[in-house]
Amino acid sequence: MLLEFRTRNFKSFQDELVFSMTPAPKQKGLDYSILKEKIGIKLHKGLSSAVIYGPNASGKTNIIGAMDVMKNIVLRGHIRNVDNKSHANPASTQLEYIPNKDNLNKVPVDFGIKFIDKGYLIEYKLSLDLGRFLDDEYKRRVLSEVLYVDEKVIFSRDKAEIEFPKAPEFIKKFIDGFDRNDARVAIKLVQKNLNREELFLMNGFKNMFSSSLVSIISNWFEDKFMVFCRADSLQVKPSNSKKATLYLSNVVNQAARIFGVNSNALGYLENDDDSEPKLVSLVGGDEGNRHVQAEDFESFGTIRFVNMFPIVRNALLLGGTLIVDEFDASIHPIALMSLVNVFHNDELNKKNAQLIFNTHNPIFLNSNLFRRDEIKFVERDEVTFCSNHYSLSDFGTSGREGVRNGGDYMKNYFVNQYGAIKDIDFTSVIESLWESRGELIQDATDQEE
Structure with missing residues (x-):
């Protein structure tokens, strides 16, 4: 404190x-x-x-x-x-x-x-x-x-x-x-x-x-x-040695649905071509979920919130002082x-x-x-x-x-x-x-x- x-x-x-x-x-x-x-x-x-x-x-x-x-x-x-x-x-x-x-x-x-x-x-x-x-x-x-x-x-x-x-x-x-x-x-x-x-x-x-x-x-x-x-540096991205992996957070997606999203869910996709995971939107269809770049599908406010919320969550769980x-x-x-x-x-x-x-x-x-x-x-x-x-x-x-x-x-x-x-x-x-x-x-x- x-x-x-x-x-x-x-x-x-x-x-x-x-x-x-x-x-x-x-x-x-x-x-x-x-x-x-x-x-x-x-x-x-x-x-x-x-x-x-x-x-x-x-x-x-x-x-x-x-x-x-x-x-x-x-x-x-x-x-x-x-x-x-x-x-x-x-x-x-x-x-x-x-x-x-x-x-x-x-x-x-x-x-x-x-x-x-x-x-x-x-x-x-x-x-x-x-x-x-x-x-x-x-x-x-x-x-x-x-x-x-x-x-x-x-x-x-x-x-x-x-x-x-x-x-x-x-x-x-x-x-x-x-x-x-x-x-x-x-x-x-x-x-x-x-x-x-x-x-x-x-x-x-x-x-x-x-x-x-x-x-x-x-x-x-x-x-x-x-x-x-x-404000644009307020984000946490998962890191993992595995490639071509999609990371989802139930807590973040619950908050995102309350906030407002256009997709079924949001996650971070990591593959061999990227130096860091990218935020993606999962869009459902007859063939199941497909992912697209979140910045092409979601509003800027939604992307900011999704980047922000894990920081807020960490502050509450750790008892941190979040300064933005x-x-x-x-x-x-x-x-x-x-x-x-x-x-x-x-x-x-x-x-x-x-x-x-x-x-x-x-x-x-x-x-x-x-x-x-x-x-x-x-x-x-x-x-x-x-x-x-x-x-x-x-x-x-x-x-x-x-x-x-x-x-x-x-x-x-x-x-x-x-x-x-x-x-x-x-x-x-x-x-x-x-x-x-x-x-x-x-x-x-x-x-x-």
């Missing part, structure tokens, strides 16, 4: 972004949106969903992009570029795209995340010196790392210095065969060989101290922190509301799964569907071009600008009470088009005369 994500100097977010998935104080109503997990004697609460609004190019996607970048850096364990460039999020593999382009000085890029998994509250902070925007030749280095478990420091790194806290009994739970004298020797060895481009968490700490604790963290990032920076840019693209609002309601239903959402997505659809600005702390906004300063993030719960409940439970959030948003909206009028562009067209016609007439 994700509780908080932070970043600083990431693209349009020059100042610190704090994206909170914990309930705001004094917020009441829609208690089904509150997830609960007890660690020791302390009860932790999280939000089951969040929806992010803002105009185009405001920075909404940069929030999801920052999460994806941190995930990729942690899993590969270093801050060097890699050859397999990402079309969905280039900054995840080419780190020179990360720093804010208007920072003339070398400002550190910070990441921080707090989540609950396997009965532990885990927080990991990371500060990186990546140079300036597009400086791909810069000698990058990790400035600091801190790992907390259940609000206790496991280790801290300041450049080449590694420190462990004085809490041996607690550390013994995580550090295999812990002995303080051996630990001192190991720390000296690690500090001597510490690579400034590598994360201590995923290298020295994992190899010399606690692979079990790192496995909890890395497995959460790999399996449960489900980040999709582009434009989750609602080409999907009917009623279908989307049904999926949102699944995450809000504790009888169906048994593993504390979460759904976070960007949207332009105002239908989710509904006090009967989302709490105020679940409705997020992003706006960009037209002078500095920097993004600012806030929640509807950040507004007070009294006064002219107050936001009350049961208020008309959609109406107030469109009259610019909450910001994060831009007045767009293309009239002048079309007028100039006709004016230029008239000038061309007049020039042609003059030339003929």
